[in-house]
Amino acid sequence: MSLTESWDRYAAGSKPRRTVNAKGDKTWLNWTQYADHGPDEGVLGPVAGRRVLELGSGSGSNLAHLVTLGATGHGVDIAPAREAVALERWGNLPGIAFHTGEATAFLSETDETFDVVLSIFGAVWFVDPDTLLPLIRSRMAPGGILAFSHVPPGSQGPKPAEAGLRHDRTPDEWGRSLTGHGFSDVCVSLIDPPEGRAVGTMLVRALVADPVAE
Template structure:
């Protein structure tokens, strides 16, 4: 089974996002694995008029929210089922496009540049950073923002780490790696989990120099 087929099978079994969150909003951005938890789009600064790329855009809900705030959005996901759902849910929004592609392939082939690149439990967690980050930087405008989130190192247990299923990095490792690939002002924070939960979320933000 190919990587795309594996992710497509996972996507087909995923539950749809709620139509409305706890605040009564129909669109919102969520950085963590928990509903109605963690910071919002303010991590990215003002997004109106900015070109945003999401790597691992899933059902498109996070990117759609940024487009409702005035951004232009391009979502890329390796699973064809994700593009289908995203288009059904958000295809009516102007300035928003979705594409099925592997992240490095898309970045290698596109001639677009972006002001913001985000990955929420997405490609940055699953693709080798020495390959992916250099490609991301090559498609970013100077001063652009890269932001991504994933589970903290070790939270998946030793078997996942040994199998190389995800690219867990400590805060110091991310700072070193990102700086080495043309990013600056790297900020890494751990979002504490909600009450009753044990695992938080790592959030990383950096500027394209």
């Protein structure tokens, strides 16, 4: 079974996101694996007028929220089923586009540049960082922000059994990887789980390094 087929099968068995959250919002951004938990889009700073790329965009709900705040959004996911679901739910939003493809292939082929790149339990967790991070950096505009989340190293987290190894790294390891590939101001936060849950979330944020300083 190919990687695409594995992820497509995983997508087919995934529950769709609720249409309304606990606050009554129809769109929202969630960095963690738990509903109504953790920080929101404030991690990214103001997004209005910014070009956003989500790697591993799933059903498109996180990206759609940023677009409703004034961003232009591109979502990439390896599973064809994800694009179909995202288009059905969010395709009517102006300024949003979804693509089926592997993250490194998309980054290698696109001519677009992005102000914000995010990955929530997505490609940054599953693709070799030494391959992916330089490609992300090459498509980011000066002053851009990269942010991603996954469970801390050694924790259990969602993944298709056939999809290969996750790239679990400690905060120090992510810091070295990111700075080594042209990012700066790396900030790693460990978000505690809600009461009754054992596994937290690691949230990483970094800026594009000043070209003058490289």
